[in-house]
Amino acid sequence: MSSEPTPPGFELPLRLLLAFRTIIDELHERIAREGHPDLRPMHGFVFQAIGPHGTTAVELGRRLGVSKQAAGKTVEGLEQLGYVERGSDPADARRKVVRLTDRGVDCLVRSARIFDELRAEWSATLGEEQLRQVEDGLRRLAPGDPFRLDTPRWFGAP
């Protein structure tokens, strides 16, 4: 079979990153056009980490793999942009719960829709069969929760 020469081992990781970049860039281009021009690549991770029920700065830091102070600053920034709001927890006066605002939820909903649209386009490009082969291959190559959210920090890690 495949009489093609074996590709060099470094091609796959580079293509993985390039494909990821391409997708995220496309997502942000579209979501910017739909009224969210201030978002940066990692903000999607943060929204996902906050989740529909809200969370706290400490818990957010744990999920994102950063210190609670760094998480707090990120929240502060998103608060100024109007994507999250902070309230107090009646059951625990220490906790300040971070929740997505309507604008934040709108952003999450649009993201999910755009991701589905993009997947449909890849399916049209590759064929659903090969796309599933790719997804299945990646699941087996990198098993586990895809929502490991400590990624933003990882790239520039010491």
Added chain:
Amino acid sequence: MSSEPTPPGFELPLRLLLAFRTIIDELHERIAREGHPDLRPMHGFVFQAIGPHGTTAVELGRRLGVSKQAAGKTVEGLEQLGYVERGSDPADARRKVVRLTDRGVDCLVRSARIFDELRAEWSATLGEEQLRQVEDGLRRLAPGDPFRLDTPRWFGAP
């Protein structure tokens, strides 16, 4: 034909990043064991950008998508670690050519070998056929030069 439900669109990008991370982490774990414990994920990009013939800080900055000053600082760091050295260009007194040292070349050679070993392991996991499907799919999803080297800066971009 795939009676499985369609996966949500956000899974693929997350898996792409997770797979990339997994591979790069594995590479660095192995290369650390082989005598290069000080390297960080982006250093491989820098070595590739320097190339076998050497380059200058300005050109390096262009390839990496950062300012010449930032490239200069990176070179300074790699010089202290013993991976690159700076010499003067007899044909142009302004240029200071950055070249890989023997240690730098050793690192590149080992990286290439480890990447090939990793690919062989993925081939054993997925089967060569599916691995090629994945590679081919990614080539079509993200065409172009996989060595776009402005990636390190991209992730945290403003």
Added chain:
DNA sequence: CTATATGGTCAATGAGGTTGTCTATCGTGT
């Protein structure tokens, strides 16, 4: 009730990038 653990904030620090400015050198056009 006290001791300890936890959530949040403030302050100082460091890594890594940016822009702006300056000098030295190259290359070109008159």
Added chain:
DNA sequence: ACACGATAGACAACCTCATTGACCATATAG
């Protein structure tokens, strides 16, 4: 030949975003 614009590099100031350490308020266990 020479003056001028473009280029390579170094230095400084600043910005962003992370870090650690210290501190206070509050919850919870013994």
